[in-house]
Amino acid sequence: MQSIGNTEEKKPYFCTKLEYNKMNIEIKSIDTIHQSAQKFIEQIGNRAVFAFNGKMGAGKTTFIKSICEGMGVKETVNSPTFSIVNEYEAADGRIIYHFDCYRINKIQEALDLGAEEYLYSGNLCFIEWSENIAPILPDSLVNVNIEEMGNGKRNVVID
Secondary structure (H helix, E strand, O other), X not given: OOOOOOOOOOOXXXXXXXXXXXXXXXXXXXXXXXXXXXXXXXXXXXXXXXXXXXXXXXOHHHHHHHHHHHXXXXXXXXXXXXOOEEEEEOOOOOEEEEEEOOOOOOHXXXXXXXXXXXXXXXXXXXXXXXXXXXXXXXXXXXXXXXXXXXXXXXXXXXX
């Protein structure tokens, strides 16, 4: 990684514990996203359902793709924009469901595709646009807020 104007070596990510077990991960660039994803993976623990929040283009899908790759998913990871949910298997056998709920307009649409079965299966669920299915989300939901900071940087707050 080249640094322009600053010869000081930079760490690929910055990670701090915040109050109430929040965690802050900085993605310095697309070149360091895999290291940031690894820090996220280390924090998953026994939690299963994660809502990835951020504006359109904030990097939700890209970060989820990097997390899946870091967990050893062999399939191509892409946004389930039209299928709503994609299923992947991690190297350790864990099942990962990746939701893109952007196109869900009514909660009944989520219920019709069996979203509750996925969400309460105990398997990992990574959800984009979770606000569209808010009434059926579990209380154990973990919010992952992604904010663009400029110059390709992102701040990820997990709470």
